[in-house]
Amino acid sequence: MTGFPGQDHQRVHTCIAVRVAGLGHKDVWARYFGLTGAADEYELDAYFHGLMPFTAAEGDLVAHAVNELIDEIPPLPRAPYSTGITRALP
Amino acid sequence: MKSIPPHDELPLIFGRSRGFLLSEQTAHEAVDALAAVARNLTGHAYGAGVSLIDQGRCTSVGATDPEVLEVDTLQYALGDGPCLSAWFTNSIVRVTDTHADPRWRPWAEAAAAIGVRSCLSVPLQKGGTAIGAMKLYAHTPQAFTRNDELLLLGLTKSAAALLGHIQTTDTPQRISDAVKISLGTRDAISVARGILMERYDLDGRAALERLIALSRETGTSIAVLAAELYSRPDRQHPDGHAVQDRHDEDRRRGASS
Numbered sequence: 001m002t003g004f005p006g007q008d009h010q011r012v013h014t015c016i017a018v019r020v021a022g023l024g025h026k027d028v029w030a031r032y033f034g035l036t037g038a039a040d041e042y043e044l045d046a047y048f049h050g051l052m053p054f055t056a057a058e059g060d061l062v063a064h065a066v067n068e069l070i071d072e073i074p075p076l077p078r079a080p081y082s083t084g085i086t087r088a089l090p
Numbered sequence: 091m092k093s094i095p096p097h098d099e100l101p102l103i104f105g106r107s108r109g110f111l112l113s114e115q116t117a118h119e120a121v122d123a124l125a126a127v128a129r130n131l132t133g134h135a136y137g138a139g140v141s142l143i144d145q146g147r148c149t150s151v152g153a154t155d156p157e158v159l160e161v162d163t164l165q166y167a168l169g170d171g172p173c174l175s176a177w178f179t180n181s182i183v184r185v186t187d188t189h190a191d192p193r194w195r196p197w198a199e200a201a202a203a204i205g206v207r208s209c210l211s212v213p214l215q216k217g218g219t220a221i222g223a224m225k226l227y228a229h230t231p232q233a234f235t236r237n238d239e240l241l242l243l244g245l246t247k248s249a250a251a252l253l254g255h256i257q258t259t260d261t262p263q264r265i266s267d268a269v270k271i272s273l274g275t276r277d278a279i280s281v282a283r284g285i286l287m288e289r290y291d292l293d294g295r296a297a298l299e300r301l302i303a304l305s306r307e308t309g310t311s312i313a314v315l316a317a318e319l320y321s322r323p324d325r326q327h328p329d330g331h332a333v334q335d336r337h338d339e340d341r342r343r344g345a346s347s
C-alpha cells in the first residue's frame with residue numbers, strides 16, 4: 001500500500017465530515033462495505049485514526065459512503081414567513 | 091487489506107453477530123449469579139429474580155427458584171404487582187405483608203397462597219429509564235431491612251449495566267438486516283461493475299471509479315445507479331452512452347452471423 005498526494009488531506013477531511021455530521025462509525029462501515037469496500041470495521045477505524053493507509057480507490061469509497069450518508073440526512077425544518085403560511089402547512 | 095473484496099469477510103461478520111448472541115447469554119448468566127448473591131446475602135429471602143420489561147413484554151431472568159417464576163408470572167398475567175409497580179414508578183416498592191397490604195390484592199392473595207409473605211422490588215435503570223426490576227421474596231412478613239434495600243440497590247446497578255446491553259432484543263436482527271442490505275448492494279454493484287468493465291473495456295478499479303464519478307455527477311447513490319444499470323431493458327446507460335451499446339450490439343450481430 002503506497003501513499004498518494006493528498007492522502008492525509010482526504011483522510012482528515014473525511015474524518016471531519018463524519019464528526020460534523022454525527023455519523024456512527026458502524027453506519028459508515030456498513031455503507032462502505034455495501035459499496036464493495038474491502039476493509040473491515042477495525043481497519044476502517046485504523047484508517048480514520050491515521051494508523052493504516054488506504055489506497056486511493058478505498059479512500060474514495062469511504063469518502064463516497066460518507067457523502068451518501070450526509071446526503072441522506074433530512075434538512076433542518078425551516079421557519080415559515082407570515083405570507084404563505086397556509087400553503088406551507090401540510 | 092486486499093484490493094478485491096474477499097469472501098472470508100462473511101464468516102467474520104456472522105461471527106460478530108453470533109458474538110452479540112453469546113453476550114446476551116453471558117449477561118443472563120451473570121444476572122442469574124447476581125440474583126443468587128442477592129438471595130444468599132439477605133438471610134431471610136427464599137428467592138430472588140429479575141423482571142425485564144420491554145415494550146410491554148415482561149420476561150423473568152435470573153430467577154433462583156421455580157416459586158419466584160410462579161409469583162412473577164402471576165404479576166405479568168394480572169398486569170399488576172410490586173415489580174411492575176417498581177418498574178412503572180421507577181422507585182423502590184416494599185410489600186411488608188401480603189396478608190395485610192391493600193395494594194395489588196389479587197396478586198397479594200395469590201402470592202400469599204403460594205407462601206410469599208413479603209417482597210422487596212428495586213427498579214433496574216438504564217440511563218434514567220427503568221428497564222425492569224430486581225426483587226427478593228420471603229416466606230416471613232417484614233423480612234427485609236434497610237440494609238437489604240441498599241444491597242439490592244447496589245446489585246441492580248450491576249444487573250442493569252449487564253442487561254442494558256441486551257435490552258434491545260432486536261440488536262442481532264438489526265445487525266443481520268444491515269449486513270443483508272450491504273450484501274445486496276455489494277452484489278448489485280459488482281454486477282454493475284461487470285457490465286461497465288465489459289461495455290467499456292475497463293478493469294475493475296476503473297469501473298468503480300466510473301460509478302463513483304457518475305454518482306457524483308448525477309447526485310444518485312451508487313446502489314441506485316447500479317440497480318438501474320442492470321435492470322434497464324434497453325441497456326441504456328444513465329450517462330447516455332447508448333451509442334456504445336449499439337456498437338456492442340452490432341459487434342455481437344457480426345459475430346453471430
